[in-house]
Amino acid sequence: MNEREYVTFKIGTQVFGASVSExxxxxxxxxxxxxxxxxxEIAGVLNLRGRIVTAxxxxxLLGLPPKEKDDGRTLAIGVERDGESFGLIxxxxxxxxxxDADSLEQNPxxxxxxxxxxxxxxxxxxxRLLVIMDIDRMLSPPGGDEIAAAA
Amino acid sequence: MGVKMDDLLREFLTETADSLEVIDTELVRFESDPDDKDTLNNIFRLVHTIKGTCGFLGLPRLEAVAHAGETLLGLFRDGTLKVTPEAVTLVLDSIDRIKALLNHLSNEQVEPEGNDRDIISRLEAHAEGGLNAAAAAPRAPAAPPPVAPVSSEPDFSEDPELAQAAGVTTGRWDPDQQRYLRPGEVSMAELEAAFLATEGPAEIKNAKPAEAEEAEGKKGAISTNATIRVNVDVLENLMTMVSELVLTRNQLMQMLRTVADSEFKAPLQRLSGITGELQECVMKTRMQPIGSAWKKLPRIVRDACQDLHKKIELVMDGEATELDRQVLDLIKDPLTHMIRNSCDHGVESPEDRIAAGKPETGTIKLRAYHEGGHIIIEVSDDGQGLKTERIRQKAVEKGIVDPLEAHVMTDAQVHRLVFAPGFSTAAQVTNMSGRGVGMDVVKTNVELIGGTIDLRSRRGEGTTFSIKIPLTLAIISALIIGVGEHRFALPQLSVLELVRAGPQCEQKIEFIKNTRVLRLRNRLLPLVSLEGILGLSMDGSEPRADELAYIVVMQVGDTRFGLIVDQVFDTEEIVVKPLSKRLGSVAQYSGATILGDGAVIMILDPGGVAKSISNLETTMRRVNQEEASRSSNDYVAGEKTTLLLFSAGGEEPRACPLNLVTRLEDLDASTFEMTQRGPVVQYRGRLMPLVHAAGTHALRSEGRQSILVFSQGESVIGLAVDAILDIVEDNLTIQLSDMSQGVLGTAVLKGKSTEIIDISYYLTQADQGWAEAAAQGERKAKRQRILLVDSHPFFRNMLAPLVNAAGYDVVVAESLEDAQTKLARGNVFDAVLADTDHPSKMDQFQAIVAQGGNGPVIPLSSRSEAPSTVLGPAVPKSDRYALLAALDSALRSRGEAA
Structure with missing residues (x-):
């Protein structure tokens, strides 16, 4: 069995998964x-332990309406690419x-x-359905594949 | 990554690279002063060291080349051979070969295949040839090498027996090299002896270290005491970590500021101090004297001299000025390019220089010094200066500026066009600097590191480029400003000053249509709000007249503007962090930084901000124009005229040259009397006719009336105006027009279109007999004929009536050529008034004038401090008294002579 570990998270009502290694x-x-x-789609920049993170x-990014009110429980997934730090809120x-990787089905x-x-x-x-997210692709500028290509 | 390079070899490569750079510089110095034994000894020692180490490491090719070079140098050293530029070129060529070999060595770790017979035989041939010449001359060298001079010799030296058999045992056998010596060549043992005899570093003689250091110091070399080589990466890493430490310290300090009493206070204070010192120390490790970036330059200048057949001396000043090595690396190339540029386009050929009355050898001066957190590097030459007209023409041809724009640009502005992309000034592309990269690349590179570049040029006297760059890129001084909720850092380098504007303040924001401007010390500063630039304003930035705001006056390149912000916080030393790639497309930012309170803020890019002000470009251009004309006066011989601005019959200002006006008066209008010939007033015991610049009906009948008084001889007339506005000094550019009588044309003064009035029109209007009356006293039986030559229509129009009014007949010529035609028609003039715009042509012109039996030529100048000309001191055109006096005395002496 070809097993993979995924971190799951919610954006809006949808549950996503992203590979732990990413x-x-x-x-x-x-x-x-x-x-x-x-x-x-750029929420801003912030200081994470002395590093500047672009959030x-x-x-x-997914074309969803913004959160109605900030409940202070916002979280971000941190990604490192080419010596730069990014965060996905x-x-x-x-x-x-x-x-099991074999049970992954193609996008409808x-x-x-x-x-x-x-x-x-x-x-x-x-x-429920778990959409496996390509974080690199997610953080690439639209039309450009810099980050995805580098990965 | 391949095989790890042998430590020994690597050390050799680094050291040799350093030595070679020194040799380049020393050799050039040596060439210019062959008597300098110290320099020669230095070179000799360096080459010897290279040769010795090569032998030790088993690098035969390098060793052979170094040996041949050393032999030649040895002959210079003991005076057997004269130092010639060819010989130095040869040595430099051999050094180049050594460099090439080293380059290959550092890449491949082995010497390349092949041999260096070509360069070695050239070196040897030179040594022989020079020696033959030396031997032919009847002089006994101090230490003659024991050789028999032979003109040519087949290469038998590798085999003593063969050589012997051929009967050409000309040289002695050198056991060290296992071959016969060439004529002029010295044996290894002899070289070694010579080397030991050479006064070298004191350690060889086991002198005291203190003396050794002193000796080093005297030679002006960079001190070599107790240094270690550290990998640059280690330093970079250290720098990053210290930066983080500084940030953390700042955060802690910020936190503690809110706590009244804390036990952490004292230790934190200590931590803070140590952190500061640590930061300073680490910064110091990154500092290098700028001289290390200059090492290659003497060689470049020398080679340029050879290629271009010029004589140029490079003078360097401030080599010890230190700056961050990162910055140093980045300016190396721009500097090299600028030096090449000066050699190529700046300094003229020796013939041209002599013709221009300059010393044959040109000088390029390289200067570096610190100025408040920045380093200024100047490259100046005493060459021909920039060819303003050619630049203008070329810029138009290349479409960099449109013809109309080019026409109104000042010289200084035109000069700056050399920085425009795609501009190359050389009429003839040489292999030196015309390779498609021009000053625009230099400018871009300098701006990339937050620097600025500017130039000053004066025709015939030279050009100076100056670069202003920050000492370091890692930490910059920045002004923290606020707009709404946002804070930004603005690099201090581009900030000139801060101004507060508002209803209660001295300065107010004003509007030209919807464009905001600020009147700052009599100049208009275009304003732009940061809110608008960053798209933060909700209502499309509706301008408010009574705004209370801070204005950051900034300068980016030649653009000066004011940035409107809501708040100004503080100046902070910030650590520059690179911009995320995802934000890189926003031109307004150059990076980000973390403030003491932990917040991340964006660093504004002054260049990007300036670029986003597109709708203000026109305003800015005008402001720049004014500024440029102001600054250009320092070195451009412009026609600067002092003008009196007044109003008459309308709001628009009018002007006349101040020098024509005798006095300004404010008279009681009730004393004016009406006569048949017009209004008059009792003035200083006599009647003064009056005329109003807007027509006599505009003359007041009560209250005070401003009068410009003109006097000529005994008679005076008054020109009434509504109000006297100002006196300005400016480069007068008149656009002539025939729109109405009494107006010479219009000129832009202080940014406003101003009518320049024709004084003579009003003067004759006031009193038709005035002109004659003026000349009454000295009226001659026969009116004398004067030829007036001036290419400037304004002066022709101003001077002709003036001279005419003084009782002379005036013929006007537009140019010297025009004047010659008029002279050729058989006219004889009693005197010639000629503008000295073309001093070079004056001699010839004078001869033509003299031939025709004409009177003397009186040179005129448009400058108020009249320069001397070939014809004696020039008379300023604007000084009518001096002019008439000069004319009078010239005519008198002509009368006496006749």
Whole structure:
């Protein structure tokens, strides 16, 4: 059996999974400085233990409406790429799942193209669907594949 | 990564590379002063060391080349051979070969295949040839090498027997090299002896270390005491960590500031102090004297001299000035390019220099010094200066500026066009500097490290480029500013000053249409709000007249503007962190930093901010124009005229040259009397006719009336105006027009279109007999004829009526050529008034004038401090008294002579 470990998290109501090896850490973003003129999906920059992290808004990336009110429980998934730190802001962090890679199914053909571009496929769990997210793709600038290519 | 390089070899390579750089510099110095034994000894010693080490490491090719070079140097040293530029070129060539070999060595760890027979035989041939010449000359060298001079010799030296058999046993056998010596060559043992005899580093003679250091110091070399080589990466790492430490310290300090009394206070204070010192020390490890970036330059200048057949001396000043090695690396290439540029385009050929009355040898001066956290590097030459017209023409041809724009640009602005992308000034592309990269690349490179570049040039006297760069890139001084909720860091380098503007302040924000401007010390500063640039304003940045704001006056390149911000916090030393790739496309930021309170803020890129002000470009251009004309006056011989600004019959300012006005008066209008010939006033015991610049009807009948008084001889007239506005000194550029009588044309003064009035029109209007009356006293039986030559229409129009009014007949010529035509028609003039715009042509012109039996040529100058010309001191055009006096005395002496 070809097992993979996935960290699960929620953006909006959807549950996503990302490969454990891709994720550097999970942190609570605080004191985020918004950057005027930057792309809408960039939530801002913040200081994480002396490093400057560029934070991305997961909802904006997926075309979801912004969170109605900030409950102070916002979390971010930290990723390191090319000596730079990035953060993906999510709504909720879940458990770590061990899943059989062979049971990964292809994206449904009618999936929203934006979602399809960041999804590696779907796992059918007992009571829900788990979309496996390609974090690199998620953080790549639209149209450019710098980060994905580097990975 | 391949085989790890042998430690010994690597050390050899680093040391040799350093030595070779020194040799380049020393050799060039040596060439210019062959009598300098110290320099020669230095070179000799260095080559010897290289040779010795090569032998030790088993590098035969290197050793052979070094040996041949050393032999030649040895002959220089004991005076057997004269130092010639060819000989030095040869030695430099051999050094180049050594470099090439070393290069291969450092890449491949083995010497390349092949041999260096070519360069070695050239060196040997030179040694022989020079020796033959020396032997031919009847002089006994101090230590003659024991050789028999032979003109040519087949290469038998590798085999003594063969050589003997051929009967050419000309040289002696050298047991060290296992071959016969060439004529002029010395044996290894002899070289060694010579080396030991050479006064070298004191350790050889086991002198005291103190003396050794002193000796080193005297030679001006960079001190070699107790240094170790540290990998640059280690230093970089150290720097990063210290930066983090500084940030953490700042955070702690910030936290503690809110706590009234804490036991952490004392230890934290100590930590803070130590951190500061540590930071300073680490910064110091990154500092290097700028001289290390200059080492290659003397060689470059020398080679350029050879290639271009010029004579140039490179003078360097401030080699010890230190700056961050990262910055140092980044300016090496721009500097090299600038030096090449100066050699190629700046300094003229020796013939041209002599023709221009300059010393044959040109000088390029390289200067570095510190100025408040920055380092200034200047490259100046005493060459021909920039060819303003050619640049203008070329810029138009290349489409860099449109013709109209180019026409109104000041010289200084035109000069700056050499920094424009795609501009190369050389009419003829040489292999030196015309390789597609121009000053624009230099500018880009300098700006990349947060520096600025500027130039000053004066035709015939030279050009100076100056670069201002920060000492270090890792930590910069920045002004923290706020807009709404946001804070930003603005590099202090581009900040000129801070101004507070508002209803209660001295400065107010004003509007030209929707553009905000600030009147700052009599100049208009275009304003832009940071809010607007960053797209933060909600209502499209609706301008408010009574805004209370801080204005950061900034300068980016030649652009000066004010940035409106809500708050100004503090100046902080910030650690620059690179911008995330995902934010790289936003031109307004150059990086990010973490503040003492832990917050991340963006560092604004002054260049990017300046670029985003597109709608203000026109305003800025005008402001720049004014500024440029101001600054250009320092070195551009412009026609600067002092003008009196006044208003008459409207709001628009009018102007006339101040020098024409005798006095300004403010008279009681009720004393004006009406006569048949017009209004008059009793003025200083006599009647003064009056005329109003807007027509006589505009003359007041009560209250005070401003009058400009003009006087000529005994008579005076008054020109009434509504109000006297100002006196300005400016480069007068008149656009002539025929729109109305009494107006010469219009000029832009202080950014406003201003009518320049024709004084003579009003003067004759005031009193038709004025002109004649003026000349009454000295009226001659026959009116004398004067030829007036001036290419400037304004002066022609101003001077002709003036001279005419003084009782002379005036013929006007637009140019010297035009004047010659007029002279050729058989006209004889009693005097010629000529503008000295073309001093070089004056001699010839004078001869033509003299031939025709004309009167003397009186040189005129548009400058108020009249320069001397070939024809004696020039008379300033604006000084009518001096002019008429000069004319009078010239005519008188002509009369006497006749």
């Amino acid at each position: 994720i550097h850490d999970v942190f609570r973003p605080s004191n985020t400085t918004t950057v005027p003129l930057s792309a809408p 991305f808004d997961g909802r904006a 999510i709504d909720e962090i879940g458990e770590v799942l061990r899943l 053909v009618n999936l929203d193209p934006v979602w399809a571009s960041v999804s590696r496929g779907v796992h059918r769990l007992d009571n």
